[in-house]
Amino acid sequence: MATVPGFRLRGASPTWEVRDARTADRSSGRLARIIGVFAKMPWLTKFCTLWLILLILAAALADLIPGLPDPNYQGFIFGEGKTNEGPSASHWLGTDNVSRDILARLIYGARVSLIFAASGVFFGIVIGGLVGSIAGYFRGFLETSLMFSVDVMLSFPALIGFLCITQFLGRQDLLILCLVIAIFIWPPFSRVARATALSVSGKDFVTAARAIGTSTRRILFREIFPNVFPTLLAYGLVLLATLVILESTLSFLGLGVEIPTASWGGMINQGRQDLLINIWPPIWPAATLLMTVFSFNNLADWLQKQAASRSAAI
C-alpha cells in the first residue's frame, strides 16, 4: 500500500483528528464522558437507560445472583411451596401455575430476548452492511441485482418464513433462532447501508484513495464500511425493540425457544390460560416486555434527536 511518511490516510478525515484527541485522555475521560452524556438525558430517558442496564446486568449475571431460584424448579412436586403463590420473601414476584419462581424466569427470559436481539443486529450490520456497501460502491448491474434480491426478501412474509424454517428444522434452541434471524434481518440493513455508501463513495477521500492505487477491497473495508457503520449502528438500535417483539411473538406462538426454557412470550402464553384464576403470572412478563420495548424505543429516539441536532449544527 502506498503510504506518505508521517501521514496516514484514513476514512473521513475530520473523524481521525477527533479520535486522536480522544485517545489522549482515554484513561480518565471515557467514564466521565459517559456520565456527562447520561446527565444530559431527560428524566424519562435516564430511567429507560437505567432499566436497560439493570436488565442486561441481571441477564448476564443471572447465574451469580445469590438466592435466585432455578427458573425451572417446580417446588410443589417436592412439597416445597405452592402453585400460583403471591409475592413472598423467597419468591419476590410469586410463583406461576407450576410453582416456578417468576422473577427467576423473567431474568432468564431476558437473556433469551437480549441475545436474540443482539445477534439480529450483529448479523444485520455485518451482512446487510457488506451487501449495501458493495451495492452502493460498485453501482451498475451488481447494484441492481443485489437490490432486487433485497426487494424480494422484503416482500417475503418474514414471520412466516421464520416459523417455517425453525419448525421444519425441528430444533428450536437459541443458537438456531439467532442464526435463522440472520436470513431475514439483512435486507432492511442493506438498504440503509446502500444509501449511506452511495453518498460516502462520492466523497473526496474515496477518490483520493482510488487515485493513489488503493485496492478495491481496502477501499471497501477501510473507507466505505467504517463510514457506513455509525448509521447502521443507529438503525440497529431502532431495530432492537422490533427484535425483542419478534422473539416474544415467536415464543408466544410456542415457536420460540423450546419449553421449559424461560422466555417472556412463553410465560405470557402459559399464563393466559389461567387468566381468571391468577392474573399475576402473565402480568409480570407482559410489563417487563413493554418496559423493555419502550426503553429501547425511547433511547433510540433520543439518540436520533441528538444526531439530528448535531448534523444540523455542522
Place this chain on the structure above:
Amino acid sequence: MLKMIASRLTRLVLTLLCVTFISFMLLNILPGDAVNALIPIDAQQDREFVEQVREEFGLNDPLMVRYGRWLGDAVQGDLGDSMVTSRPVTDEITHRLPITFELMFVSVGLSLLLAVPLGVFSAYREGRRPDRVISGFTQVQLSMVPFVTGLILIYVFALKLGWFPATGWNRLSNGLGPNLKTVALPALSLAITEVAIYTRILRSDMILTLKENYVLSARAKGLTNRFILFRHGLRPSILTLVTVIALSMGSLIAGVVVIEYLFAIPGIGRRILTGIFQRDLYMVQGITVLITIAYVFVNTVADIVYTVIDPRIRRTT
C-alpha cells in the same frame, strides 16, 4: 404514467417468481418428510405403501420439475390440495380470506379515523401542550405489542366486563351486530400500534406543509383554520402516509397471524400456523404466495396512487 405502471407490473411478476421459487425450495430442502403429514405413523412401516404415496403425490421427482408443475398449476388458479385435509388450497383460502380481510380493513380504517385528526391537530399545535401529550401517547402506543394489547383487552372487556366475546368469530352473514362484536377487540389490538405510526408520520409531514407559502396566503385570505388544515394542508401531507400504510402491511400481516391465534379467529393467519405445525407444504406455500401477492400489489398500488394524489410527481418521473 402507463410506462411506469408497466414497469411496476413486470417487477411484480419477477418478485412473485422469485418468492415462490425461494419458498418452494425452502420448504422442500428443509429436513422433515412430507410423508409424515400424509400417512399415519403405523402405516409408514409399510415401505411399499410409502413409495406408492410418494409416487402419487410426485414427491420423488426432482425439485425443479415439482416447482415447474406447481407453478404451471398455480398460474391456472390451482394451488394444489392440502396434504392433511385433501381439500383444494384455493377453497380453504377463499373460505377464510374474507375474515382476515375484514379484520385488516377494520383495523386500518379505525387507525386512520383516529390518526388523521390526531396528526393534524398535533401538527397545528406543534410544540405546545396538546402536541406534547399526543406525542407522549404515541410513544407509549408504539411500544405496545399486539398480543399483549389483545390480552389486556380480553381481560378487561371480555372476561371482566363481558361486553365482547373473548374468542371466536361471527361471519357477516350472521348479521352486522354479532359480527362487529367479534371484530372489535382483535381490530383494536392491531390498531393501537398502527394509530401511533400513522399519527407520527402525518404530523411530521403536516408540519412541513403548514410552513409553505400558500398556507400563509390562505391564512391571509381569511380562510377558516379547519378549511386550511383539511383542504390545503392534508392532501399534500398524506403522501408519506400512503407509503407507510402500504409498507406497514408486512408487520400488519405478522400481527394478524398472532391476533388470529390469540382470539381463535378462523382466518388465513391461523390456517398458516396450523399448516406449519402439520407440515402441510402446499397449504403453507399457497398462503405465503397469497400474502406476498397482496403485499407487493398494495405497494405497487400505493406508488401509483402517489402520482394521482400529487401531480407534481407525475411530471418529474
